[in-house]
Amino acid sequence: xxxxxxxxxxxxxxxxxxxxxxxxxxxxxxxxxxxxxxxxxxxxxxxxxxxxxxxxxxxxxxxxxxxxxxxxxxxxxxxxxxx
Numbered sequence: 829x830x831x832x833x834x835x836x837x838x839x840x841x842x843x844x845x846x847x848x849x850x851x852x853x854x855x856x857x858x859x860x861x862x863x864x865x866x867x868x869x870x871x872x873x874x875x876x877x878x879x880x881x882x883x884x885x886x887x888x889x890x891x892x893x894x895x896x897x898x899x900x901x902x903x904x905x906x907x908x909x910x911x
Contacts, residue, residue: 870902871895 838845854860874895881891 864903866906867899867902871899874898874902 878891878895881894882888
């Protein structure tokens with residue numbers, strides 16, 4: 829059996845075309861512009877540290893709260909420096 833051509837695939841499985849159409853019809857806004865990347869490295873490090881602490885038997889709620897607080901601080905600093 830030969831591979832289906834794209835049009836044949838869309839005709840056979842029209843649901844595959846829906847995501848393409850949704851992306852093409854999206855009106856750009858702050859909600860559709862993607863992830864907030866400016867503090868992503870700091871946030872990632874907060875989560876990594878939290879996970880390492882959990883592996884050392886620290887309470888998950890406590891270390892995740894620390895990660896949230898650290899990420900929120902990074903966002904606040906970013907927002908203050910970019911006003």
